[in-house]
Structure formats: C-alpha cells, structure tokens
Amino acid sequence: MAKSITSEFTKGLWNEIPPFRLVLGLCPVLGVTTTMQNGLGMGLATTFVLICSNILVSALRNLIPGKVRIACFIIIIATFVTVVELAMQAYAYQLFQQLGMFIPLIVVNCIVLGRAEAFAFKNNVMLSAADGLGMGIGFTLSLGALGGVREIIGTGTFYGASLFGPSFQPFSFMVQAPGAFVCLGLMLCIMNMFGSK
C-alpha cells in the first residue's frame, strides 16, 4: 500500500484525530482546556514537539537499536519539550504561567511517544513530518474546540472577549475537572455520531 504525504497529513485531522479518535493524551486535554487560548497554546507546543521528534526519530531509525528505542525516543522528545518550555518562558510568559506543569508533561504524552513508535520508526522522513504536522494540527484543533466550549459556558467569554455581558451567570462547573470529563464525553459522542468508524 503506497502511502501519500497528503493522506498521512489528513488522517490526523479527522480519521485519526488524536483525542477524539485515538483517545490518547487525555491528561493535557482535560487539564489545560479551561480556556480556548490555553488549549491552542498547549496544542501548538505539542505540535512542535511532534513534528521535531517525528523527523528526528525517522531520520535516525536505522541507527537506533531496537532494544533501546524507547529510551532514545524519550531523550529526543524530552529535549524538544525543554526547548519549547524555555522558548515559551522567554516569549510567552503569561501562557507559560497558565500551562505551568503541563508543559514538561508533554514528554509523557502518549501521542508523541505513540507516533514515534507506531509511525516515525517505520516510515521515511517526509511521511513522518506530514504525520506529525497532521496529528499536531488535529490535536490543536481538538484542544481549541474543547477549550472554546468550556470557556463559553464556564466563564462566558470567547478567546478572552466577553460574550453575554455582565448579567450572564457563568456555569463554573464546566471549567473545573468534572466539567472537562463531561464536555469531552459529549464531544466524543458527537464525533461518533457523525463519523463512520
């Protein structure tokens, strides 16, 4: 089966969109999506890590011995995560304060390790880059959507801008942990209604 760059890229956007289809990497998905901005920021950070680690793992796939591949993946992923953390601290400090602990936790995000193991280790650099980009954008969109819904209902704002005026009583349950589960569950449900699996 010939794999094309386009199909590897687009599968991450719908057919295998990470949190909803693969149901992977739920810790940051539930933890940081209290606002849309946080969701998108986290998504972009993860996208960068995904692309870089996919490219490097794929480029080194013939050199890395099978028995220590996981250790090598972790070194590669952890390096890029730290780069993102430092860069975010230097250029987007407020976002860094918001995301806090979740940035270093990208290291153990199953999506990143999963794509390295399941895809990049077996495919060439171009395909892996396309896969990383697609998965990353899919992840970002999912987090943005989840964050957007929770923000609109939970605090009555959309990307920081007030929507309903001062009389709106925010449904703060949605920005707390249980609200994250409920919202994610409903979105999974909707995805399954429309998607043909």
Add this chain to the structure above:
Amino acid sequence: MREMIKMVVVLTLLSAFSGGLLAAVRVGTKDQIENQELKFVKGPVIMQIFKGASNDPVKDRFKISDGDIERIFFVGIFDGKASRVILETSSSGFADTLGLMLGIDVDDDKIMSAGVTTHKETPGLGAKAATDPSWITQFKGISVLNEIKVTNDGGEINAISGATVTSRAVCLAATDAGKIYSRLKPQILEKLKDFTK
C-alpha cells in the same frame, strides 16, 4: 557484544546532542526569561512598593556581589533623590520557598513597604501574606537593623491567624534582608549616588 556497544554509543551520542542543544537554547533565552520574570512576577510587586516613584524601578537596578551570590537592588527615586531600594530575599514557607521584596529607606533604615512574590502557601490562610495588603503593611516603619519577629516570639508583627509558619517565614525573610542590607550598606549608598541626578 557488538549490539551492546552499539546501544551504548547511540545512547551516549544522542544524550550528548541533546545536552548541547539544550545548553545552547538555555544560554540564548536566559536574559529574555529574566526580563519576563521581572515584568510579570516581580514587576507588579515592585511597582506597588514604590508607588509614586518618579522613575521606573524595574529598569533602574544594580547588582552587588555578596560573597558568591549576586544581589539585585531596585532603585526608587522620590522627590528627585534616589533614597530607597528594594531587595528580594527568600525563606522556606509552609510549602516551598517564599520570596519577599522589601523596600528600605536608606535615610533612616526603615521599611517603607513589602510584598510577597513567589509562594505556594495555603489559599485563604498563608496566602493572605501575598493577597491581603493590610497584613503586610504591619512591616511599614519597622527598622531593618533589628530582628523582625511575630508577637508570639516577642516581636511586633501580628501573625496571620492559622498561618504562624507563613508569618514566621515572612519575618525570617525580612530579617535576612535586613542583615544583607546592613552588610552591604556602604556599597549600596555608593551605587545610589549614580542614580541621583
């Protein structure tokens, strides 16, 4: 045996590459991160302590080396005279390190104002040291040359009820700041001359 050597070599090379990359990024972002911390974490506290100063105290700062440590002092110009400095010290609070900014008037060695910066104290109890401005104003007018203590220990600061550990930590940090200040006073006065124009 050959496989073993290959594993060791690959892991070593990968770690070395990762270490090099991280060191480069760290050096590249260090100053920027310091600026961001000043702007978002320490800046607001400094501005509050030096309310009414005619200069930008975050920008007007100098460093004095105190043994192996470099202390940063922020300068406040009042009535055209650079007579007040802020220095930051820390002590261990109830949970994690507690950072304190202390504004000192060099003319009479008295505290003009103080503010807690970084802390992880209990919300509602110890966190009042940072969030409740009326508590921290107790430090105003106290001489830094003496030890600062809570009333339970024979001092003059009323502890936050239910948060004696935090209150003691703040006093300890303030006492520490006083010691550093009296030790470095000649140098501070020398440096301040450059700011008075």
